[in-house]
Amino acid sequence: MELGKVYARRLQSLRIDNIIVYDTDEFIRGKVMDSIKQIAERCADRSHSTPDFVAATLREAIVSGAIAPGSVIRQDTVAAEIDVSKIPVREALSRLEAEGLVQFQRNRGAEVAPVSIAQMRELFAMRERLECLALEYSIPNLTKPDFVRARAVIKQAKRSSDPVELCRFNHDFHEILYSGAADGLLRDTIRRLMTLAERYIRIHLRMTGMSARTNAEHKELIRLARDRDIDGAGELMTVHLAKAAQRLARHFEKQGFSPAG
Amino acid sequence: MELGKVYARRLQSLRIDNIIVYDTDEFIRGKVMDSIKQIAERCADRSHSTPDFVAATLREAIVSGAIAPGSVIRQDTVAAEIDVSKIPVREALSRLEAEGLVQFQRNRGAEVAPVSIAQMRELFAMRERLECLALEYSIPNLTKPDFVRARAVIKQAKRSSDPVELCRFNHDFHEILYSGAADGLLRDTIRRLMTLAERYIRIHLRMTGMSARTNAEHKELIRLARDRDIDGAGELMTVHLAKAAQRLARHFEKQGFSPAG
DNA sequence: TGACATAGAATAGTATACGATTATACTTCG
DNA sequence: CGAAGTATAATCGTATACTATTCTATGTCA
Numbered sequence: 175m176e177l178g179k180v181y182a183r184r185l186q187s188l189r190i191d192n193i194i195v196y197d198t199d200e201f202i203r204g205k206v207m208d209s210i211k212q213i214a215e216r217c218a219d220r221s222h223s224t225p226d227f228v229a230a231t232l233r234e235a236i237v238s239g240a241i242a243p244g245s246v247i248r249q250d251t252v253a254a255e256i257d258v259s260k261i262p263v264r265e266a267l268s269r270l271e272a273e274g275l276v277q278f279q280r281n282r283g284a285e286v287a288p289v290s291i292a293q294m295r296e297l298f299a300m301r302e303r304l305e306c307l308a309l310e311y312s313i314p315n316l317t318k319p320d321f322v323r324a325r326a327v328i329k330q331a332k333r334s335s336d337p338v339e340l341c342r343f344n345h346d347f348h349e350i351l352y353s354g355a356a357d358g359l360l361r362d363t364i365r366r367l368m369t370l371a372e373r374y375i376r377i378h379l380r381m382t383g384m385s386a387r388t389n390a391e392h393k394e395l396i397r398l399a400r401d402r403d404i405d406g407a408g409e410l411m412t413v414h415l416a417k418a419a420q421r422l423a424r425h426f427e428k429q430g431f432s433p434a435g
Numbered sequence: 436m437e438l439g440k441v442y443a444r445r446l447q448s449l450r451i452d453n454i455i456v457y458d459t460d461e462f463i464r465g466k467v468m469d470s471i472k473q474i475a476e477r478c479a480d481r482s483h484s485t486p487d488f489v490a491a492t493l494r495e496a497i498v499s500g501a502i503a504p505g506s507v508i509r510q511d512t513v514a515a516e517i518d519v520s521k522i523p524v525r526e527a528l529s530r531l532e533a534e535g536l537v538q539f540q541r542n543r544g545a546e547v548a549p550v551s552i553a554q555m556r557e558l559f560a561m562r563e564r565l566e567c568l569a570l571e572y573s574i575p576n577l578t579k580p581d582f583v584r585a586r587a588v589i590k591q592a593k594r595s596s597d598p599v600e601l602c603r604f605n606h607d608f609h610e611i612l613y614s615g616a617a618d619g620l621l622r623d624t625i626r627r628l629m630t631l632a633e634r635y636i637r638i639h640l641r642m643t644g645m646s647a648r649t650n651a652e653h654k655e656l657i658r659l660a661r662d663r664d665i666d667g668a669g670e671l672m673t674v675h676l677a678k679a680a681q682r683l684a685r686h687f688e689k690q691g692f693s694p695a696g
Numbered sequence: 697t698g699a700c701a702t703a704g705a706a707t708a709g710t711a712t713a714c715g716a717t718t719a720t721a722c723t724t725c726g
Numbered sequence: 727c728g729a730a731g732t733a734t735a736a737t738c739g740t741a742t743a744c745t746a747t748t749c750t751a752t753g754t755c756a
Contacts, residue, residue: 248706249708249709250707260708260709261739265525265529268526268530269532269533272529274623280484280747281708281709281747282748283707296621299621300568300621300624303564303568304564307561358557359554360557360560363624485709486709509736510738511736511737520711521711522710523709525739541717541738542739543738544737544738
């Protein structure tokens with residue numbers, strides 16, 4: 175399949191500097207579009223607009239690694255596959271570009287944004303700063319039900335081993351933790367960064383699962399939040415994220431930026 | 436003109452909570468589209484794609500206040516005015532939505548995002564955190580030519596009194612300061628935040644001009660950067676931005692969220 | 697044989713056209 | 727006279743169709 179060819183050509187350049195290459199087995203076997211169709215069906219929540227739906231589908235496809243970094247997304251192909259015209263596809267791609275998941279090359283279409291250890295570090299550094307800020311805004315306004323929900327999420331995470339699910343629980347947990355802050359620019363930005371981070375986290379989780387320490391840290395975060403200890407929670411969040419970034423970096427460095435599926 | 440009517444109707448709701456209302460004289464007189472045409476001519480750098488061009492035009496129109504917060508952007512009108520079809524206009528609006536400058540209401544078009552003191556504070560708090568981080572990345576890599584350029588920008592700012600120009604100089608200054616950092620997610624996010632901040636800064640500058648203290652602080656920032664004093668620069672940046680936010684908040688609170696042109 | 701030019705195919709980007717939704721003005725009824 | 731309902735106009739959203747650009751494969755010349 176064509177996409178496989180494109181990717182095969184890019185494989186070398188992807189190895190050049192600091193780039194992580196996904197497990198491309200499925201990709202090269204040409205199952206990409208099949209999986210996109212499947213993802214589309216899962217995302218087919220018609221409460222949203224068509225571009226929302228397309229964007230959700232492609233976002234999941236990129237984050238999950240179904241479409242490999244560096245590969246080109248053919249607008250016609252996607253449009254045909256999920257049975258819409260090119261216009262909503264283009265709008266979806268526009269959004270994904272703003273989210274940092276794809277990059278348009280003029281008259282040459284949209285490429286899936288590359289992944290790199292450097293970017294991953296940058297990402298987590300930004301999260302440290304912004305999520306501490308979010309804690310400052312949020313903690314004073316958190317209520318009992320929030321803590322209850324957060325603990326429930328942790329429990330679910332303990333029971334699960336599916337990386338996709340675990341990522342969602344991780345998302346949910348952080349989301350609850352910041353739900354005391356107004357839903358504005360800050361939380362939006364954090365969400366965007368978490369989505370980008372997921373591209374790295376999922377690979378790692380697929381290998382190791384969610385560590386017990388992560389769950390312990392999450393629990394401790396709740397305790398500190400409940401005690402309204404903003405400084406303490408901020409410090410723990412900082413090390414929590416720093417450690418996560420460090421773990422990921424070690425993982426990918428050890429793998430030599432090679433297939434990590 | 437229709438847009439004027441729309442805005443007139445929204446005027447009351449805009450006053451409800453924490454909202455700053457622009458001077459809408461020109462707007463109500465129906466000069467909006469004229470000014471958009473003018474802005475378009477200024478933005479007509481054909482090195483970019485059509486949606487880029489449209490986005491740049493609308494961005495400037497929104498940031499400058501030519502299109503007031505809360506008003507609805509009619510796709511057909513914009514398309515006709517700058518002589519393109521609706522599709523690139525919609526793509527441009529998609530991007531502006533991602534940037535936080537407009538909000539789509541399904542089947543009702545795109546509204547210019549509201550402005551509020553609360554958002555302004557959030558904005559500057561985020562900038563504090565992220566720009567300090569950028570300083571950490573950048574300062575070790577800054578070179579003599581960077582400092583020279585930064586000083587040149589300050590000199591230009593001293594001579595100018597046009598708020599648009601002053602904002603650009605401010606932009607340029609910060610951009611140079613972070614140019615030692617790789618041009619990735621962090622700098623992109625900062626740029627986005629600076630653009631949003633401009634909506635507030637321009638109004639303020641129109642009243643007061645660039646304060647001498649701002650220029651002094653900029654100079655001091657360069658000195659600290661040259662001495663590779665990351666902590667010092669970070670601290671100064673924090674107070675620099677905090678003070679700016681405080682000035683703006685006082686200004687808009689005094690104005691009682693009323694016209695500030 | 698290999699670099700370069702050229703024709704054709706594939707694809708991105710945009711305009712036009714149309715169906716669906718929402719706003720507006722008018723009419724009708726209580 | 728005001729509220730509700732209906733008809734009409736305006737506008738959004740998307741599919742279709744066309745143009746311009748880029749990619750690819752074939753052929754030509756050094």
